Amino acid sequence: MNYVHRLLLNRIRLSAALCALCAASFSAQAAAQFETRSITPTVPGPYGAAVGDFNHDGNLDLAVTTCIVSNEVTIMLGNGDGTFRPPVSYPVSDCPSAPAVGDFNGDGNLDLAVALYRQATGSSNIAVLLGNGDGTFQPPVNYPMPQFPCCVEVRDFNNDGKPDLIAFEPNSISVLLGNGDGTFQEPAIITVPPAQISAMGIGDFNHDGKLDVAATEQFGSQSSVQILLGNGDGTFAYFGSYPLSDPVAIAVADLNHDGNVDLAVANNASGNISVLLGNGDGSFQTAVDYPTSFPLWAVVADFNGDGIPDLVAANFDFSSGATVFLGNGDGTFQPGVFYPVGGSNRFVAVGDFNGDHKPDLAIPSYLYDNVWVLLNTGVVSFSPIVPLDFQAQLVGTTSTPQIVTLTNTGATTLTISSMKARGQFAMNSTCGTSVAPGANCTISATFSPGSQGLKTGTISISDSASTKPQVIELTGSGTVVTLSPTSLTFGSQKVGTKSPPQQVQLTNHGNAPLTVSSVKIVGKDPGDFSQTNTCVGQVAAGASCTITVTFKPIKKGSRSASVSVSDSGGASPQQAALSGTGT
DSSP states (O other): OOHHHHHHHHHHTTOOOOOOOOOOOOOSOOOOEEEEEEEEEOSSSOOEEEEEOSSSSSSOEEEEEEOSSSOEEEEEOBOSSSOBOOOEEEEOSSEEOSOEEEOSSSSSSOEEEEEEEOTTTOOEEEEEEOBOSSSOBOOOEEEEOSSOOOEEEEEOSSSSSSOEEEEEOSSEEEEEOBOSSSOBOOOEEEEOSSSSEEEEEEEOSSSSSSOEEEEEEOSSTTOEEEEEEEOSSSOEEEEEEEEOSSEEEEEEEOSSSSSSOEEEEEETTTTEEEEEOBOSSSOBOOOEEEEOSSEEEEEEEOSSSSSSOEEEEEEOSSSOEEEEEOBOSSSOBOOOEEEEOSSSBOOOEEEOSSSSSSOEEEEEETTTTEEEEEEEEETEEEESOSOEEEEEEETTOOOOOEEEEEEEOSSSOEEEEEEEEESSEEEEESOTTEEOTTOEEEEEEEEOOSSSEEEEEEEEEEETTOSSOEEEEEEEEEESEEEESSEEEEEEEOTTOOOOOEEEEEEEOSSSOEEEEEEEEESSOGGGEEEEESOSEEEOTTOEEEEEEEEOOSSSEEEEEEEEEEESSSSOSEEEEEEEEEO
16 A cells, blocks of 8 residues: 555544644643533534634634545634634645644735645645735645645744745655745755654754754554754754654643653554653653543643643544643643543644633544534533533423533632523523532523524623633524324334334424425334325424334344434424334
8 A cells, every 4th residue: 555545544544644733831720621612514524723813803713624525725713702603615736734824925914834635646735825814815826745745834944034844745854945925945855764754743852943853653563753853954864763653643842841842642543642751952751651542633732721731632533532631740641631522533723712811622523524612611610511402392392401510620719700591592500609619510501492493592601710701502493393202112023024003293383384395214224114104295384294104123133213304394304213123
């Protein structure tokens, strides 16, 4: 399998060979608790992201890349509260890597660079998209590359004050020196000992004022991190190597405050973050591993405001989410705290997305085609951390309450100045105006739709943990349709024989005719059930129709499916569960 085939398979399935990211520290005191603030739909299969204020409004924005359906760089402008506007996409010629951000032409606007590769034709480029300063970007300009670049970063490698680009390829690193006007020179190629580079990190490892590179080999039998010391002109010399297991990403920072640059390496299949403390002369100490499930990215930031660098890893699977490792200040870390979000996560970006001076997380969900934003809530811990979804609720009625537990994880009393529900939702709380250290209280939310269709709302909590309100997202769908009963159980039935029929009644509670476009059997075992109905077409206001279901198992054992009704009544499709046992 050649490099490009292997790399594409790696991106599509289990891993992403991407470069490193090091986030700036934040100073506000917090306890590094996180809750999901928003889930924003984006392009299919998002995997890489970069953070920057692309339109100069003071709010952080996101640039997200994908190449599953089409090759795109997508811009999501931030609203300043942890939510984002609908994405705007810019097509690029080939499959883009995670974006790199910098001001390439000195105009004060942030620009983007992505590495591009095409498996079918073998073409390879670096694409540069210059920013207009209003959140829009100019068409990409491609810079041909000698091989197949996987990742690009922005640094000044020759100390001329102009941003340069660096990209890694199968067995080499290429540096494109910047001209300072948004254009770049032809790539200078540096051969690297690894047969196939999988990640790189950049820093001054030996205190000579010249940027160095750590390059990892993921696929070979000698998986390791290779240290390349910079010559100060965009070229590098091999210095040494350190064995690792399946490295896919590197974060670079001083993790123990000794003035030397250290490495944190995400090892995918082995399931850990390896920390290699630097000695300050270009060499590193033996790796210390911290377990976490299928990490594909690692970032450094001070999440709890104690002045000590912490780590966060993006977990691809088993289960998908993000794991935060709080630092002890000596280069060691506490056991990771896992936050389950998204699916098939390949990347995590860090930024203050709601302006409260605490670092938050943005995680593109490769599986679900959206971006999850987890806000750092300081000493306030919420359970669950995800938005409350009330799904379908009959218009004019009130849902069963859903409960969120708020815990004060801090050492002092949490004061609460206000707590309000917005939208077609209501709330009450046991929290009062204060929560003692270590104590918890509950917030109860209900949904009362006044009309059909999707509804959104929030519970906004103003407290002493943050300069900005804590927000619980609420969603639900109002409907005028009910199914009764909502499940049918057929019991035991001999394989190949048909059960007596059972019925589900659909009722239109609205004031206008209901259009039913289809009634289907869906789910795990749809071939074991069949239906006839009087519903497809129009159902008058206040009227009902029937769906008649029979069970004819084709195999022994537990069998299940659902009746699914698509209609114009809101919260479509409505479903009734079906179950039975073949004997």
